[in-house]
Amino acid sequence: DVKVTQSSRYLVKRTGEKVFLECVQDMDHENMFWYRQDPGLGLRLIYFSYDVKMKEKGDIPEGYSVSREKKERFSLILESASTNQTSMYLCASSFSLFFRDGRTGNTGELFFGEGSRLTVL
Amino acid sequence: RKEVEQDPGPFNVPEGATVAFNCTYSNSASQSFFWYRQDCRKEPKLLMSVYSSGNEDGRFTAQLNRASQYISLLIRDSKLSDSATYLCVVNILNTGFQKLVFGTGTRLLVSP
Numbered sequence: 016d017v018k019v020t021q022s023s024r025y026l027v028k029r030t031g032e033k034v035f036l037e038c039v040q041d042m043d044h045e046n047m048f049w050y051r052q053d054p055g056l057g058l059r060l061i062y063f064s065y066d067v068k069m070k071e072k073g074d075i076p077e078g079y080s081v082s083r084e085k086k087e088r089f090s091l092i093l094e095s096a097s098t099n100q101t102s103m104y105l106c107a108s109s110f111s112l113f114f115r116d117g118r119t120g121n122t123g124e125l126f127f128g129e130g131s132r133l134t135v136l
Numbered sequence: 137r138k139e140v141e142q143d144p145g146p147f148n149v150p151e152g153a154t155v156a157f158n159c160t161y162s163n164s165a166s167q168s169f170f171w172y173r174q175d176c177r178k179e180p181k182l183l184m185s186v187y188s189s190g191n192e193d194g195r196f197t198a199q200l201n202r203a204s205q206y207i208s209l210l211i212r213d214s215k216l217s218d219s220a221t222y223l224c225v226v227n228i229l230n231t232g233f234q235k236l237v238f239g240t241g242t243r244l245l246v247s248p
Contacts, residue, residue, distance in 0.1 A: 057240035071232075120234030123227050
């Protein structure tokens, strides 16, 4: 079974603190993603990575950064946490698809971790 | 306008009922389509892909209408265990990368 493991299920941090969320997958997937999920807003893509040391901004990257030093690990960093970053954070991974024109895609099947619920006070 | 729109529900149905959800998408660069299921306090999981010709998996039928830009999911003979949130997902190819865009989900409650 594919396993995506997120380091912390629940975190409580104070405004201004630096927060690290770690994600590890064991299926040798090329693509890794960070989403946040909020009521009424659904899942929104923060950042994704299609290869080691590569990263691309998603729809809401402001206030976040990421790191992918190894293929299996994708970290989300909140440099200075704010109350509006209180949310459920979901990491996911997938295999890549490579298009003839050089663009990179995915198979459509994302494997998610159990999520990290972050509360910023 | 949201890229993927769904009726949030909840849809309350008795066991054995047939229920259908629709989802509309706005980006004509959408290439592939999926339904995910998310149980309460759990992570989303792929339920089924949606093919242009329509496809069926047991009690579940998915259909795609590219002309009208909508996707549907039909559940027949609903079970209590079908209670969950169903997420419509669209794979969009942008300039360099393909990304999955999730709808906000439709909540289904199946009662005895």
